[in-house]
Amino acid sequence: MDGPTPKKFRLSKSRIMLGLQCPKSLYLSIHQPELEPEVTASQQALFDQGHLVGSAAQREFPGGITVEAPYYDTAAAVAETEKAIQNGAATIFEATFSTETVAVKVDVLHRETPTSPWQLIEVKSSTSVKPEHITDVAIQAKVVTECGHSYKQDRKTIVRFALFAISLRRTASVLPK
Numbered sequence: 163m164d165g166p167t168p169k170k171f172r173l174s175k176s177r178i179m180l181g182l183q184c185p186k187s188l189y190l191s192i193h194q195p196e197l198e199p200e201v202t203a204s205q206q207a208l209f210d211q212g213h214l215v216g217s218a219a220q221r222e223f224p225g226g227i228t229v230e231a232p233y234y235d236t237a238a239a240v241a242e243t244e245k246a247i248q249n250g251a252a253t254i255f256e257a258t259f260s261t262e263t264v265a266v267k268v269d270v271l272h273r274e275t276p277t278s279p280w281q282l283i284e285v286k287s288s289t290s291v292k293p294e295h296i297t298d299v300a301i302q303a304k305v306v307t308e309c310g311h312s313y314k315q316d317r318k319t320i321v322r323f324a325l326f327a328i329s330l331r332r333t334a335s336v337l338p339k
Contacts, residue, residue, distance in 0.1 A: 173263060174265050175264070175266040175298065175301045175305075178301055182294075182297065211287050219285040223272060226270070227251045228256060229242045229246070229254065229256040229267075231258070236260050239256070240258050240265075243257045243259065243271075252275075253271065253272045254270075254272075255269065255270055256268070257271035259305045260305070260309070261305055261308050264301070266301060266302045266306070268282050268284070268302050268306070279314045281314050282302050282303055282314075284302065
């Protein structure tokens with residue numbers, strides 16, 4: 163049976179999370195992206211607040227290296243991440259890992275020593291830890307592991323880092339009231 167070869171695509175962590183919330187939205191975002199509604203002003207305000215929280219979190223890890231590749235260039239971001247790891251970076255912001263089917267960006271990838279396991283830090287602008295925050299970090303952990311890196315594997319660590327943004331929100335003066 164000859165026919166067009168199906169287009170291969172890689173899922174991002176965001177698309178997986180979208181699919182868990184609404185499978186139809188995931189399908190449409192891949193196969194009919196032109197149907198995606200415009201970002202509203204209130205949605206943009208939430209995105210902006212999230213960026214402020216992310217910047218505040220980065221200030222908690224002085225000397226960290228930021229992966230600068232554009233969001234759409236996964237291969238370049240993965241290469242930057244691997245170079246930073248090989249050069250002994252202790253903290254990497256927006257560290258990017260990719261398998262054949264899934265790509266993820268870790269908000270803060272941190273380790274205490276060059277031989278200690280990585281801590282996957284997901285920064286959220288939230289007042290509480292939600293189940294989807296744990297799922298979010300679990301997806302990252304799976305991909306990071308498949309890429310050959312170890313990470314701290316206790317639930318307490320994941321929850322502690324999901325709470326990281328909550329404490330920032332209460333104390334950071336950069337956030338809008």
